[in-house]
Amino acid sequence: MYLYDALDKEFLADRSAEFRGQVARRLAGELSEDQFKPLRLMNGLYLQLHAYMLRVAIPYGSLNAVQARRLAEIARRYDKGYGHFTTRQNIQFNWIKLADAPDILDQLAEVDLHAIQTSGNCIRNVTADPYAGATAEEVDDPRVWSEVIRQWSTLHPEFSFLPRKFKIAITAAPKDRTAARVHDIGLVARRDRDGTLGFEVIVGGGQGRTPYVGPTIKEHLPAGRLLSYLEAVLRVYNRHGRRDNIYKARIKILVAALGAEEFGRQVEEEWAKIDGARADLPDTELARIRGAFATTPFETLPATSAIFEANKAADPAFARFARNNVKPHKKSGYAVVVVSLKAVGQTPGDATADQLEVVADLAERYSLNDLRVTHAQNLVLPHVKLDDLPVVHAALQKAGLATANIDLASDIIACPGLDYCALANARAIPVAQHIAAKFADADYAEKVGELKIKISGCINACGHHHVAHIGVLGVDKKGEEFYQLSLGGSGAEDASIAQILGPALPADKVAEAVDTLVDKYLSVREGEERFLDTFRRVGMAPFKEAVYADAH
Amino acid sequence: MKVVTANRLIDGEVVFWKAGQWVERFADAELFTEAEPGEAAVAVGKGQPKVIVEPYLIDVVESGSGLAPVSYRERIRALGPTNEPTHGKQAEGGAAIEALQHASGAARSSGRLDLIRRK
Amino acid sequence: MPTLIKLTGGAFADLDNEFVHVADEDDAPNVDAVILSFTRFQAEGEALLAAGRKVGVRLESDQAVEDLAYDLPRLSVVALAFPKFRDGRAFTSARLLRERLGFTGEVRAVGDVFREQAGFMVRCGFDAFEPSDGSTAQEWGTAAGRFRHVYQRAADDRAPAFEERA
Numbered sequence: 001m002y003l004y005d006a007l008d009k010e011f012l013a014d015r016s017a018e019f020r021g022q023v024a025r026r027l028a029g030e031l032s033e034d035q036f037k038p039l040r041l042m043n044g045l046y047l048q049l050h051a052y053m054l055r056v057a058i059p060y061g062s063l064n065a066v067q068a069r070r071l072a073e074i075a076r077r078y079d080k081g082y083g084h085f086t087t088r089q090n091i092q093f094n095w096i097k098l099a100d101a102p103d104i105l106d107q108l109a110e111v112d113l114h115a116i117q118t119s120g121n122c123i124r125n126v127t128a129d130p131y132a133g134a135t136a137e138e139v140d141d142p143r144v145w146s147e148v149i150r151q152w153s154t155l156h157p158e159f160s161f162l163p164r165k166f167k168i169a170i171t172a173a174p175k176d177r178t179a180a181r182v183h184d185i186g187l188v189a190r191r192d193r194d195g196t197l198g199f200e201v202i203v204g205g206g207q208g209r210t211p212y213v214g215p216t217i218k219e220h221l222p223a224g225r226l227l228s229y230l231e232a233v234l235r236v237y238n239r240h241g242r243r244d245n246i247y248k249a250r251i252k253i254l255v256a257a258l259g260a261e262e263f264g265r266q267v268e269e270e271w272a273k274i275d276g277a278r279a280d281l282p283d284t285e286l287a288r289i290r291g292a293f294a295t296t297p298f299e300t301l302p303a304t305s306a307i308f309e310a311n312k313a314a315d316p317a318f319a320r321f322a323r324n325n326v327k328p329h330k331k332s333g334y335a336v337v338v339v340s341l342k343a344v345g346q347t348p349g350d351a352t353a354d355q356l357e358v359v360a361d362l363a364e365r366y367s368l369n370d371l372r373v374t375h376a377q378n379l380v381l382p383h384v385k386l387d388d389l390p391v392v393h394a395a396l397q398k399a400g401l402a403t404a405n406i407d408l409a410s411d412i413i414a415c416p417g418l419d420y421c422a423l424a425n426a427r428a429i430p431v432a433q434h435i436a437a438k439f440a441d442a443d444y445a446e447k448v449g450e451l452k453i454k455i456s457g458c459i460n461a462c463g464h465h466h467v468a469h470i471g472v473l474g475v476d477k478k479g480e481e482f483y484q485l486s487l488g489g490s491g492a493e494d495a496s497i498a499q500i501l502g503p504a505l506p507a508d509k510v511a512e513a514v515d516t517l518v519d520k521y522l523s524v525r526e527g528e529e530r531f532l533d534t535f536r537r538v539g540m541a542p543f544k545e546a547v548y549a550d551a552h
Numbered sequence: 553m554k555v556v557t558a559n560r561l562i563d564g565e566v567v568f569w570k571a572g573q574w575v576e577r578f579a580d581a582e583l584f585t586e587a588e589p590g591e592a593a594v595a596v597g598k599g600q601p602k603v604i605v606e607p608y609l610i611d612v613v614e615s616g617s618g619l620a621p622v623s624y625r626e627r628i629r630a631l632g633p634t635n636e637p638t639h640g641k642q643a644e645g646g647a648a649i650e651a652l653q654h655a656s657g658a659a660r661s662s663g664r665l666d667l668i669r670r671k
Numbered sequence: 672m673p674t675l676i677k678l679t680g681g682a683f684a685d686l687d688n689e690f691v692h693v694a695d696e697d698d699a700p701n702v703d704a705v706i707l708s709f710t711r712f713q714a715e716g717e718a719l720l721a722a723g724r725k726v727g728v729r730l731e732s733d734q735a736v737e738d739l740a741y742d743l744p745r746l747s748v749v750a751l752a753f754p755k756f757r758d759g760r761a762f763t764s765a766r767l768l769r770e771r772l773g774f775t776g777e778v779r780a781v782g783d784v785f786r787e788q789a790g791f792m793v794r795c796g797f798d799a800f801e802p803s804d805g806s807t808a809q810e811w812g813t814a815a816g817r818f819r820h821v822y823q824r825a826a827d828d829r830a831p832a833f834e835e836r837a
Contacts, residue, residue, distance in 0.1 A: 005836070007820050007832050007835060007836065008832075010819050010820060011818060011819070011820050011822075011832075014817055014818045014819055014820075015818075017817075018817050018818075022787070026561075027561070027562065027602065028602075029601060029602045032601060033601060033605055033606070035785070035787075035804075038756075038757060039787055047559055047564055047605060048564070049566070049625070049628060049629050050564065050565075050566060050629065050632060050633070050639075050640050051563060051564035051565065052563070052564040080636070080639050094633075095639070096564070097562060097563035097564065098561065098562055098563060098564065099562050099563065121757065121759075151822040151823075151832060151833075152822060152823050154822050155790070155791075155818070155821070155822070156822075156823060157762060157766075157790070157791040157792075157794035157795050157821075157823070157825045158759075158762045158763055158766055158791075158795055158825065159759070159762075160759065160762075160791055161756070161757055161758065161759025161762065161788075161791075162759060235763055238759060238760060238762070238763050239735075239760060239763055243758060243760075273771065278824050279824070281833065282833060282837070284833075284837055285833035285836065285837070288833075288836065347635050347636075418624065418625060418628055419628060419633035419634055419635050419636075420633055424625075426624075427628075427634060427635075429633075429634075429635040430634060430635060433635070476624075479622060479623050479624060480624070481624060
């Protein structure tokens with residue numbers, strides 16, 4: 001794991017001091033709200049419905065135990081004892097006072113955490129595969145490149161006032177757990193036939209009002225040229241991205257308007273003019289960062305564990321957990337454990353301070369002091385010994401964190417929606433809770449299999465409804481909450497944008513409609529086919545008929 | 553009928569205008585039946601950038617159980633998040649809070665969609 | 672005349688602004704130093720330079736600095752406009768002027784120029800500022816010197832973190 005050195009720490013301290021000064025000037029009336037708003041947003045501080053909300057970055061989704069405990073302390077001391085994990089590997093505190101924000105940032109900085117660039121029209125927190133360094137699928141450790149980009153993008157002098165926000169995701173595995181294809185830039189690491197590391201560069205994906213699966217503008221960017229190429233992409237965007245209309249200002253609109261080929265050509269032209277010796281990271285620094293991630297002290301263990309097998313045989317709940325939440329690890333005798341924050345009835349992505357502390361302890365004792373956050377709003381203990389799985393499971397169970405539903409229908413992504421968010425048109429959380437309740441029977445949920453339901457409370461699509469197998473979008477119809485369903489999206493390596501099912505439904509009909517869709521799926525699926533694959537095979541018609549015939 | 557609302561600068565708390573003061577309870581808010589005094593209150597609020605952020609008028613109606621903001625959003629601001637019933641203003645409980653919660657229930661239930669309409 | 676803050680040898684100082692901004696519709700004042708729009712410069716620049724005047728050009732945020740490349744050696748000032756402080760195109764323009772086009776004259780920030788951006792501006796190669804927020808040279812110095820470290824190379828000569836570490 002990368003540890004901040006004195007220089008990184010001084011940087012955070014300086015940033016915190018700067019913000020303290022800005023808050024003081026705002027409170028003293030020296031800065032107007034119009035002047036202050038972009039400044040607080042650059043530190044992730046929003047004014048929401050009930051209070052300020054502070055969005056803290058978890059760069060590439062990686063935390064250690066000390067950091068997780070500090071988040072718990074902040075939740076307890078400055079919030080109401082909980083935090084909300086987002087679809088971009090951040091954590092949000094919902095009940096923050098402006099006057100407390102500088103102290104909170106100081107306390108975060110003490111453990112190398114910050115809120116830098118978690119909002120604003122700049123390069124946002126870089127997200128990465130939460131299984132990085134643990135999965136056998138990856139061709140390289142994406143955290144290395146994420147940390148390279150974190151440093152490069154931090155208070156970038158040229159790219160901090162872009163036309164609009166800018167999000168980068170990185171994965172190095174064929175199975176995409178980052179939604180790379182719906183980011184402003186998605187980077188997929190690959191090795192050439194001769195083993196040379198490079199990135200497929202996907203630019204101009206995105207969700208919101210105008211969803212796009214991003215086109216690939218470079219098939220194999222030599223890894224060492226990453227920063228100069230990013231500089232070229234960002235420069236073309238900064239100069240030519242639209243600034244006249246906030247809804248058309250993302251890079252996806254520029255890429256779509258020019259066409260991927262022309263956009264790619266302009267990037268190449270700009271890239272050719274950049275002096276790589278100045279713009280690319282020196283190999284020595286790359287080696288330093290790589291070294292920090294290469295030191296995970298794995299033990300040599302047998303591939304199977306008698307304890308693990310015996311417990312699976314003896315305890316059906318544990319066996320279910322093992323089936324759904326335990327994923328293969330690159331080292332024999334280890335596993336990746338996904339901790340669900342989607343217990344039925346819970347707010348998706350919320351964790352209490354107590355739960356954060358439990359997970360921090362488990363990470364410290366059983367996962368090499370490593371904890372991850374997923375874009376699906378769950379947590380990951382990436383390096384757990386098979387022998388330790390039963391005790392980890394028992395501890396999670398005790399904390400209400402052992403729900404065995406990863407990627408099942410009740411593992412729902414939901415934004416905070418109108419319960420908290422000033423931009424929302426409708427609530428998302430209660431809808432998620434109603435739908436999850438339909439799949440409370442774990443046998444039934446497993447029978448249904450992989451089903452990604454994602455809910456957004458407005459068109460901004462923080463809940464990723466465009467790339468859901470079943471997407472739910474809250475809309476405001478004459479002051480009432482209505483929900484538009486869409487089917488067939490995916491944010492993974494087979495990315496696609498969901499298609500609208502039909503007219504929006506009132507709040508109390510949504511869970512029922514999802515139920516109907518799943519019934520239809522079960523009646524037409526072939527073999528072990530996922531919901532998404534069935535939809536792709538049979539199309540919209542049977543689902544549409546089922547829901548709207550049922551509703552009338 | 554209208555009420556003036558804003559968020560308090562220092563902590564973001566939802567506040568309502570009451571005779572020159574900013575109060576925390578919707579039930580205590582001053583009710584404006586005429587446009588002019590409400591707009592005057594907003595203007596005063598705009599002159600208090602060290603106290604509150606972005607004052608604006610909201611529509612309120614008689615909902616059957618008492619006065620309530622017309623829009624769902626404003627009802628949530630006046631109460632707190634519906635997923636955490638012990639958080640925010642609703643934690644206080646009491647008749648006025650219950651009336652607001654009831655109003656929101658009425659607004660949502662199917663078949664009575666026209667009961668409360670946003671202008 | 673707007674206040675001018677000038678950065679020389681790492682120090683910020685309030686200076687008299689010897690340049691007069693001449694709007695396209697105004698008559699050219701009889702002064703030694705003027706800043707013109709690009710259009711007006713194309714029409715009148717030659718004559719003014721021949722008459723021994725100091726000439727600066729103001730580029731709006733949607734104008735490409737490359738279009739000035741030929742004339743740069745003769746210009747005293749390139750003024751880059753921030754129509755709103757959130758419009759960040761001038762940061763790119765400044766870097767290109769310094770790093771790609773080798774401009775050594777004054778690069779001046781005009782328009783909605785806000786001291787919170789001092790650090791970004793200096794790093795991109797600006798060395799003169801007409802603040803619109805009433806801020807002073809001393810405040811610009813504080814704002815620009817806020818960070819002890821930087822993470823990337825830009826148009827200034829600051830060593831990025833990876834060089835400090837090496």
